[in-house]
Amino acid sequence: MRTPSTSKRSGFTLVELAIVAVLLAICLAALGLFESSNRKTLSQSAAVGSAQDRAHQALERVLLELSGASIATLVPDPTGALGSDEIVFQKSTGVTPAGDIVWSPRTRLALTLEQGEVLDGVDNNHNGQSDERCLTVTYALGTPDERTITIAHRIPALFPKELANGTDDNGNGVVDEKGFNVQRVGNLLSVRLASQARGGAGKWVTWSENSNLRLRN
Numbered sequence: 001m002r003t004p005s006t007s008k009r010s011g012f013t014l015v016e017l018a019i020v021a022v023l024l025a026i027c028l029a030a031l032g033l034f035e036s037s038n039r040k041t042l043s044q045s046a047a048v049g050s051a052q053d054r055a056h057q058a059l060e061r062v063l064l065e066l067s068g069a070s071i072a073t074l075v076p077d078p079t080g081a082l083g084s085d086e087i088v089f090q091k092s093t094g095v096t097p098a099g100d101i102v103w104s105p106r107t108r109l110a111l112t113l114e115q116g117e118v119l120d121g122v123d124n125n126h127n128g129q130s131d132e133r134c135l136t137v138t139y140a141l142g143t144p145d146e147r148t149i150t151i152a153h154r155i156p157a158l159f160p161k162e163l164a165n166g167t168d169d170n171g172n173g174v175v176d177e178k179g180f181n182v183q184r185v186g187n188l189l190s191v192r193l194a195s196q197a198r199g200g201a202g203k204w205v206t207w208s209e210n211s212n213l214r215l216r217n
Contacts, residue, residue, distance in 0.1 A: 047199030058152035083183030
């Protein structure tokens with residue numbers, strides 16, 4: 001009596017190998033997309049942190065410079081709806097025996113164009129932003145000892161959600177607000193400043209800070 005013989009199949013067929021290869025390729029592609037997305041997310045988070053740090057540090061520096069400034073010395077006096085992206089001020093340093101106030105040399109905070117930029121709506125310095133600004137402080141303004149330093153870079157031309165259209169687009173009380181702006185109401189000076197950083201895939205992020213400073217009469 002003949003007994004049916006059975007044979008065990010060894011190895012994989014070409015079809016099975018093809019299926020495995022396709023599944024492996026899909027898994028690798030999904031992993032690559034996940035890693036790419038994760039890198040972009042981390043890059044954007046780092047950019048937000050960088051913009052936040054720069055804005056905060058710059059605002060603290062501005063408040064320090066303006067501390068003790070007198071309303072009577074402000075030029076221009078930024079009381080209008082536009083506020084100002086430039087301000088000259090002095091501080092009282094004492095009183096003479098005759099009772100006259102002794103004023104410090106004039107100091108100016110001003111928003112200026114970043115090096116290589118021109119006010120034409122074009123990215124002249126080829127860094128991804130057009131009409132980019134920086135914030136400078138000038139000491140001893142108008143004297144032989146005058147000197148200017150930059151205290152903040154990568155300031156946008158306009159504050160977040162603001163357009164150059166004669167309207168207060170972001171609803172904070174200032175019209176056509178620049179990336180740095182001061183506005184006085186009574187003896188309170190509102191200071192607003194925005195900073196940018198470049199994240200993943202060249203995408204820029206903006207962070208804004210604001211604070212109030214009480215001025216002297």
